[in-house]
Amino acid sequence: MRDVAAAAGVDVSTVSKVLSGAAISVRAETRARIEQAAAELRYRPDASARSLRLSRTGAIGMLVPDFTNAVWSGIVRSAVHEAEAQGRVVLIAEMDPDQSPAGYLHLVHERRIDGLLVATARDQSSLVAELEHDSVPHVFVNRRGGERSLSVLVDDEAGAVAGTRALIEAGHTRIGLIGGPPDIDTSRRRFDGFERTRTAAGLPDPVVTSGPYSAPGGYRAAQELLAAPGPRPTAVLAANLMMALGALAAFAEAGVGVPGDMSMVAYDDAELAGFTQPAMTTVAMPHQEMGSIAVRLLERVLAGEPAESIVVPTPPRLIERDSIAPPRAS
Amino acid sequence: MRDVAAAAGVDVSTVSKVLSGAAISVRAETRARIEQAAAELRYRPDASARSLRLSRTGAIGMLVPDFTNAVWSGIVRSAVHEAEAQGRVVLIAEMDPDQSPAGYLHLVHERRIDGLLVATARDQSSLVAELEHDSVPHVFVNRRGGERSLSVLVDDEAGAVAGTRALIEAGHTRIGLIGGPPDIDTSRRRFDGFERTRTAAGLPDPVVTSGPYSAPGGYRAAQELLAAPGPRPTAVLAANLMMALGALAAFAEAGVGVPGDMSMVAYDDAELAGFTQPAMTTVAMPHQEMGSIAVRLLERVLAGEPAESIVVPTPPRLIERDSIAPPRAS
DNA sequence: ATACTCGCGTCAATCGATTGATTTCGCTTC
DNA sequence: GAAGCGAAATCAATCGATTGACGCGAGTAT
Numbered sequence: 001m002r003d004v005a006a007a008a009g010v011d012v013s014t015v016s017k018v019l020s021g022a023a024i025s026v027r028a029e030t031r032a033r034i035e036q037a038a039a040e041l042r043y044r045p046d047a048s049a050r051s052l053r054l055s056r057t058g059a060i061g062m063l064v065p066d067f068t069n070a071v072w073s074g075i076v077r078s079a080v081h082e083a084e085a086q087g088r089v090v091l092i093a094e095m096d097p098d099q100s101p102a103g104y105l106h107l108v109h110e111r112r113i114d115g116l117l118v119a120t121a122r123d124q125s126s127l128v129a130e131l132e133h134d135s136v137p138h139v140f141v142n143r144r145g146g147e148r149s150l151s152v153l154v155d156d157e158a159g160a161v162a163g164t165r166a167l168i169e170a171g172h173t174r175i176g177l178i179g180g181p182p183d184i185d186t187s188r189r190r191f192d193g194f195e196r197t198r199t200a201a202g203l204p205d206p207v208v209t210s211g212p213y214s215a216p217g218g219y220r221a222a223q224e225l226l227a228a229p230g231p232r233p234t235a236v237l238a239a240n241l242m243m244a245l246g247a248l249a250a251f252a253e254a255g256v257g258v259p260g261d262m263s264m265v266a267y268d269d270a271e272l273a274g275f276t277q278p279a280m281t282t283v284a285m286p287h288q289e290m291g292s293i294a295v296r297l298l299e300r301v302l303a304g305e306p307a308e309s310i311v312v313p314t315p316p317r318l319i320e321r322d323s324i325a326p327p328r329a330s
Numbered sequence: 331m332r333d334v335a336a337a338a339g340v341d342v343s344t345v346s347k348v349l350s351g352a353a354i355s356v357r358a359e360t361r362a363r364i365e366q367a368a369a370e371l372r373y374r375p376d377a378s379a380r381s382l383r384l385s386r387t388g389a390i391g392m393l394v395p396d397f398t399n400a401v402w403s404g405i406v407r408s409a410v411h412e413a414e415a416q417g418r419v420v421l422i423a424e425m426d427p428d429q430s431p432a433g434y435l436h437l438v439h440e441r442r443i444d445g446l447l448v449a450t451a452r453d454q455s456s457l458v459a460e461l462e463h464d465s466v467p468h469v470f471v472n473r474r475g476g477e478r479s480l481s482v483l484v485d486d487e488a489g490a491v492a493g494t495r496a497l498i499e500a501g502h503t504r505i506g507l508i509g510g511p512p513d514i515d516t517s518r519r520r521f522d523g524f525e526r527t528r529t530a531a532g533l534p535d536p537v538v539t540s541g542p543y544s545a546p547g548g549y550r551a552a553q554e555l556l557a558a559p560g561p562r563p564t565a566v567l568a569a570n571l572m573m574a575l576g577a578l579a580a581f582a583e584a585g586v587g588v589p590g591d592m593s594m595v596a597y598d599d600a601e602l603a604g605f606t607q608p609a610m611t612t613v614a615m616p617h618q619e620m621g622s623i624a625v626r627l628l629e630r631v632l633a634g635e636p637a638e639s640i641v642v643p644t645p646p647r648l649i650e651r652d653s654i655a656p657p658r659a660s
Numbered sequence: 661a662t663a664c665t666c667g668c669g670t671c672a673a674t675c676g677a678t679t680g681a682t683t684t685c686g687c688t689t690c
Numbered sequence: 691g692a693a694g695c696g697a698a699a700t701c702a703a704t705c706g707a708t709t710g711a712c713g714c715g716a717g718t719a720t
Contacts, residue, residue: 001677011700016678025697047440048381049676052705057378059421059442067407073397080397080424084433089442091389092422094410103414110377112389112419215605242602249605272572275545275579277607331707341670346708355667379706382675664719671712682701689694 001045007037019045051111058088060298061113063095063104065120069213070241070270071287072119075141078291079117086299088114095120101127108136115298117141117291139298141290144185150301151309152294154285156186156267159316160193160237163265163283166318167235168201170263171326175203176233178221178243179210187213190239190267207233211243218243222250234327235263241270244280259325269319279321286314331375337367349375381441388418390628391443393425393434395450399543400571400600401617402449405471408621409447416629418444425450431457438464445628447471447621467631471624472617474515480631481639482624484615486516486597489646490523490567493595493613496648497565498531500593501656505533506563508551508573509540517543520569520597537563541573548573552580564657565593571600574610589655599649609651616644 005012010030017024018034026034037043051057060083064072076092083090091113093103107113115137120127128146131138140151167175177194180187187210198206209224211217218238225236225247238244244266248258256262258278266273269284289312300307335342340360348356348364367373381387390413394402406422413420421443423433437443445467450457458476461468470481497505507524510517517540528536539554541547548568555566555577568574574596578588586592588608596603599614619642630637 012677013679013701014699016676017699020678022679025699027698030698042439044439046382046676047442048378048387049705050678051378052376052382052707053676053678055705067397067403067410068400070398070400073403076422077397077424080422080433084423084436087436089421089423089433089436091419092406092410093414093419094407103410103419106414106417106419109372109374112377215601219605245602245605249607249609252607271545272575272602275549275575277579277582279579342707343671343709344669346706347669350708352709355669357668360668376706379675380708382677383706383708385675662720664717666717667715669712669714671710673710674708676705678704680701680703682699684700685696685698687695687697690692 001043003041004034004037004043007041008034010034019043055111057112057114059091059113060088060115060117060295061091061093061104061107062117063093063101063120065095067094071142071268074287075119075291075294078288079141079295080291082292082295086295088295108134115139115302117294117298118145119143137298137301139294139301141294142186142287150297150307152290152297152312153309154287154290154312154314155316156189156285157193157196159267159283159285160190160239161197162316162318163237163267164194164197166265166281166320166324167237167263168197168203170235170324172233172235172263173203173327174206174231174233174235176207176209176225176236178218178225178236178238178247179208180213180239180243182210184213187239194237210239213240213242215242215246215249218246219250220246222247223254226250226254226256233262235265235324238264238266241266241268241273241280241282244282245272245276248276248280259323260328263325263327264323265318266323269317273319274321276323278323281321281323282319284317284319286312286316289314331373334364334367334371334373337371338364340364349373385441387442387444389421389443390418390445390447390625391421391423391434391437392447393423393431393450395425397424401472401598404617405449405621405624408618409471409625410621412622412625416625418625438466445469445632447624447628448475449473467628469624469628469631471620472516480627480637482620482627482642483639484617484620484642484644485646486519486615487523487526489597489613489615490520490569491527492646492648493567493597494524494527496595496611496650496654497567497593498527498533500565500654502563502565502593503533503657504536504561504563504565506537506539506555506566508548508555508566508568508577509538510543510547510569510573512540514543517569524567540569543570543572545572545576545579548576549580550576552577553584556580556584556586563592565595565654568594568596571596571598571603571610571612574612575602575606578606578610589653590658593655593657594653595648596653599647603649604651606653608653611651611653612649614647614649616642616646619644 005015080090119141145151207228209221211221266280266282269282273280273282335345410420449471475481537558539551541551596610596612599612603610603612
């Protein structure tokens with residue numbers, strides 16, 4: 001900035017005022033000279049110096065439980081793009097629930113960020129306490145964060161309803177659920193949507209199994225479902241795409257044909273779903289939008305504007321592929 | 331820091347010297363008092379102020395072409411963990427080859443980072459020029475970056491050799507290749523490994539098709555392969571797991587049984603590979619390690635130590651599942 | 661007793677940008 | 691021609707940490 005000032009023949013403070021867009025009185029001619037000098041020297045303000053002076057870093061942090069999970073990486077992508085559009089940068093840390101939150105500590109305690117997007121796994125009560133103690137502005141993403149914390153969610157319940165309804169409309173009455181971990185609130189909401197729809201349709205008690213949101217989790221849950229006493233379901237809703245893929249493998253191994261013997265719908269969509277055998281019918285949730293909405297919400301919080309939790313308004317969308325068939329006439 | 335100094339009854343400069351571990355003359359008793367005060371006040375130095383003074387941010391940047399790709403997200407994960415272990419934070423940006431590198435500009439031009447991990451897609455020559463112009467210390471990851479740039483790679487050629495050899499050992503002589511985009515150097519190296527092994531075994535010219543590293547890419551490449559003139563291969567090496575999944579769908583659709591009519595090996599492993607029908611035999615590459623090795627290499631560069639490009643020494647590992655069978659007796 | 665050294669700390673400048681207070685400039689008015 | 695008044699630009703303090711130069715007091719050598 002000193003160089004720019006010298007080149008334009010003015011004081012650095014004038015340069016600062018012009019470039020920061022302060023609406024103060026500067027002659028148009030001076031302004032032009034400064035802007036030209038700045039452009040020629042390719043001047044860009046130093047982030048550290050600005051942060052120090054303004055107590056505002058221009059960066060946001062993002063805590064993610066697992067990058068390699070496609071749902072999270074999609075959220076990260078949209079958050080990063082939105083942040084970029086806002087002129088912010090994103091600091092990222094993976095937060096394993098069992099490990100010490102070293103990344104978090106760096107970000108927050110060294111004041112590297114203005115605010116935080118939180119997408120932790122499992123219990124976040126201790127984290128919430130810490131966030132409040134450190135008074136870090138934050139927004140939970142795809143997770144509820146407790147009474148006083150803001151969050152951005154998708155309508156998991158509506159998604160589960162859409163998936164379940166598709167199976168009912170195909171004529172199924174014995175519908176099972178392959179659910180996610182019961183202690184995660186997204187899987188509870190999906191369960192609720194499933195149950196609500198089933199009950200409303202007057203269908204009998206279902207077989208419900210559960211496991212982690214992963215292919216092995218779905219594989220085992222599907223085996224359990226097949227081994228459960230009572231009449232076997234003719235259709236299942238899988239609460240997560242990866243679980244659905246695991247279940248598909250379990251069904252294939254057990255000689256249960258999809259969709260002939262067992263119709264399936266998976267919650268969550270991804271390109272991959274079009275390449276399973278058979279191609280999987282899914283409920284696409286607007287996960288992509290969550291990241292950018294979360295950034296915008298956090299931006300409001302940082303600006304001190306009133307803000308409240310958001311459920312992404314884009315409705316779930318059923319993507320019909322080949323994993324649903326009418327129940328076999330028995 | 332001022333508070334710590336007051337609490338310990340010393341000057342801030344003394345606090346700074348003690349806490350930054352400078353080996354200067356400070357009485358043990360004074361040192362203890364300062365450390366205790368710092369601990370009680372939970373003092374942590376302000377990153378902006380340090381950066382400003384030291385011209386060193388303690389952050390590294392990472393440019394990734396696509397978060398949602400499992401290979402990249404694995405690399406990101408290990409890089410983030412390694413950086414954390416080194417007391418650094420990671421700033422992330424997604425760099426779409428077709429878009430303006432806004433994220434890059436923020437990171438580099440505002441001096442937010444000390445160095446950069448680069449994993450761009452396609453042509454990086456203009457990026458290299460820019461990196462050199464801005465004199466940003468950098469390391470390419472899973473990509474070659476030109477003459478003067480350092481890079482961290484896995485032995486793609488050896489991986490392709492291992493996969494091809496597995497098919498040859500099962501008795502196949504007509505082996506096709508479903509390759510990646512010809513303009514990416516990783517796919518060239520995989521091609522070379524394939525060709526070298528094939529030639530060494532004296533096998534006839536193969537059918538080679540290619541496409542993007544994705545399921546649709548593999549699907550189309552597999553269709554092309556089936557439609558190619560001449561005798562149909564009895565086995566294929568897919569240069570990427572996602573392509574293999576797409577190919578599997580194409581084969582299923584065409585009534586080509588795997589592994590009965592067509593054996594397959596996929597380059598790259600992931601949990602998912604165990605849940606296809608049939609479960610896919612893969613060549614696991616040490617992608618996970620690349621991130622942490624890249625961070626360590628960058629660290630050397632930043633420290634001004636001599637450094638050179640690295641090929642991750644962990645050898646590729648064949649993970650045998652169910653997608654290889656002997657060729658059908660014809 | 662004076663000079664000198666050495667251990668222990670403090671002083672003060674510095675990094676680059678921001679901003680309220682202040683000065684300078686250009687012009688009008690009496 | 692001096693006073694007055696905005697407008698335009700500069701001054702200087704500030705953010706928090708770092709670090710070389712310096713000061714002080716105690717002990718040692720001469």
